[in-house]
Amino acid sequence: MRTQFIHRQVSMPYPNPAERRTAQRRGFLSEKIKPSFKSLILYITILQVLLLTKPFQLLAQTPILEAYIKEGLQNNQALKQQRFLLEKNLYALREANTLFMPTVNFNTTYTSATGGRRINLPVGDLVNPVYQTLNQLTQSDRFPQISNVNEQLMPHDFYDARFRFAVPLVNAEIYYNKKIKQEQLTMQQAEINVYKRELVKDIKTAYFKFLQASEAVKIYQNALNLLKESQRINESLVKNGMATSTVLARSQSEISKIEAQIMEAQNNQQNAVAYLNFLLNKPLESQIQIDTTFNTIKTQIPENINAEMGNREELQKIKAGINANQQVLNLNKTFWIPKLGTAVDLGSQGFHWQFNDQTRYALLGISLDWNLFASGRNKLKIKQAEMDLNALNAQYEQVDNQLHLQVKTTVNNYRSALEIYQSTQFQVESAQKYFNDTFKRYKQGQASQIEYLDARNNLTSAQLQQSIALYNVWIKLAEVERVKAGYVLVE
Structure with missing residues (x-):
């Protein structure tokens, strides 16, 4: 076909x-x-x-926000602590590798003793009669008389210095210790990635809250400008005798109210700046750039928004813990394997620090340690390791279910936030149209001050609600990206 x-x-x-x-012939024209x-x-x-x-990534990484994320991933203090722990686990793995290598130690002892037990050897009593007979037979003094020996058992002025070269030949503990250290390193790397993803989400959330607070300041400033414009209109109406002075007092009261709200919004903005700089490990008063890219958002739900969970590092960490405990179980099962090692001593020992061919020595030794009977302790250790492994498997299933629930609820929260934002758009359009009509009639003297203030309050409230809803959508989108492990981490 x-x-x-x-x-x-x-x-x-x-x-x-x-x-x-x-x-x-060049392909510029084609019929079929x-x-x-x-x-x-x-x-x-x-x-x-x-x-x-393709990795799941909902948020477009704008240059400004991406620069803040990279800065935070590089400078955040909590993340630095986790990196130090990762380096510690890396050094522990290297240490485990060195256990397979030979070791060289130098050891020396010097003994100086007085008193204590002594041994009497009647050498003179045994040998002197023989020597005397020999001298008589040879008619010479070639065989002198010797004294009995009274020697101190504890050595006096004695030294022993040696180099020991030791190599493990068979040792299951060393092998499985390396495996365990490898899994611990994997666990710490997963923990760092968890911190990174959480930090990325926190930076995005803090940045969107900063934009939210900045937009609130802007909305209140626009409301203040409208009130000042109405104040000039009221002054003109009072001057022409078309209104009483009470309208001026009411306008001034509204201006003072808006100015207080501006101060509160600016305080919220400063707090948002301070928290974002805290995450970036920068001075709390450092200036934050405003990215106008996030002033709008698509009202259509992306097609790749679903309840499927990405490759979460939380599960990777537990999986590495399961593997580590499996190695512990394997280690406990090797209790019947003997430990075999060898050592070579090269040294010198003698009295009065003498060093010659008579004092130098070499010693080769082979050690065997075989656990033949331990009253069932080894089997009990195996049972304990099996229970630890079962507990971790149960924890893995529980966390997996929790993460699936988290993804589902987060996606639902995003959908709800987007629907709320869509509804605020209609509210702002209606409030803006009503305010324009009321303001036009107010300038013509056809609308009361109460109507004008009510229209202005409705417009300001609708704009604030829209701003809150807009950046709440961005925040929920950042949370969706977090629970789906969508942000691409660079090692």
């Missing part, structure tokens, strides 16, 4: 037939394109794979 895609002939200004044929059905299926399959393997 073949599928034809027939394109209309493109009409192009080639009056010269030779030019037209050249254009057709007939790709095979298999090629079409292959193209669609590749496109689907690319879409499915």
Whole structure:
């Protein structure tokens, strides 16, 4: 079966037939394109794979926000602490690798003693009669008389200095200790990624709250300008005898109220700036740039918003913990394997610090440690490790369910926030239209001050609600990105 895609002939200004044929050969003109059905299926399959393997990322990374995120990932103090712990685990793994290597130690002892037990050897009593007989037979003094020996057992002025070279030959603890350290390193790396994702979400949330507070200041400033404009109108009306002075007092009261609200909004803005700088590990008063890209948002829900969970590092951490406990279990099961090692001593020992061929020595030793009976302690250790492993597997299932629930509720919260924002758009349009009509009638003296103030309050309230709803959508979108592990972390 073949599928034809027939394109209309493109009409192009080639009056010269030779030019037209050249254009057709170069592909500028095409009358029929007939790709095979298999090629079409292959193209669609590749496109689907690319879409499915692309990391989930909802928020467009604008240069300003992305710069703050990179700065926070580099300078945040809590993240630095986790990096130090990661380096510690890396050094622990390197230490575990060195346990397979030989070790060289130097050890020396010196002994000086007096008193204590002594040993008497009657050497003279045993040998002197023989020597005396020999001297008589040879008629010489070639065999002198010797004294009995009275030697102190504790060595006096004695030293022993040696280098020991030791190598483990068979030791299951060293092997599984390395495996455990590797899993601990994986756990710490997953913990760092958890901190990174949480920090990215916190930075985005803090930035959107800063934009929200800045927009509130702007809205109140616009409301203040409108009140000042109405104040000038009221002064003109009072001057022309068309209104009493009470309207001026009411206008001034409204201006004071708005000014107080501006001060409160500016305070919220400063607090948002301070918190964002705290996350970035910068001076709290550092200036924050405003990105106008986030002043609007698409009201359509993205198609890739769903309740599917991404590759969460929380589960990776527990999985590494399960693997580590599995290695502990394997280690406990090797209790029957003996430990075998060898050592070579090269040294010198003697009295009065003598060093010669008689004092130097070499010693080779092989050690064997075999656990044959321990009253069932080894089997009990195995049972304990199995229970720890079962507990971690249960924890994995629980956390997996919790994360799926978190994704579902977060996505629902985002949908709800987007619907609220859509409703505020209509409210702002209606409030703006009502205010424009009322303000026009108010300038003409056809609307009362109460009507004007009510229209202005409704407009300000609607604009504030829209601003809050807008940045709340961005915040919820950042939370969705967090729970779906959508932000691409750079190591």
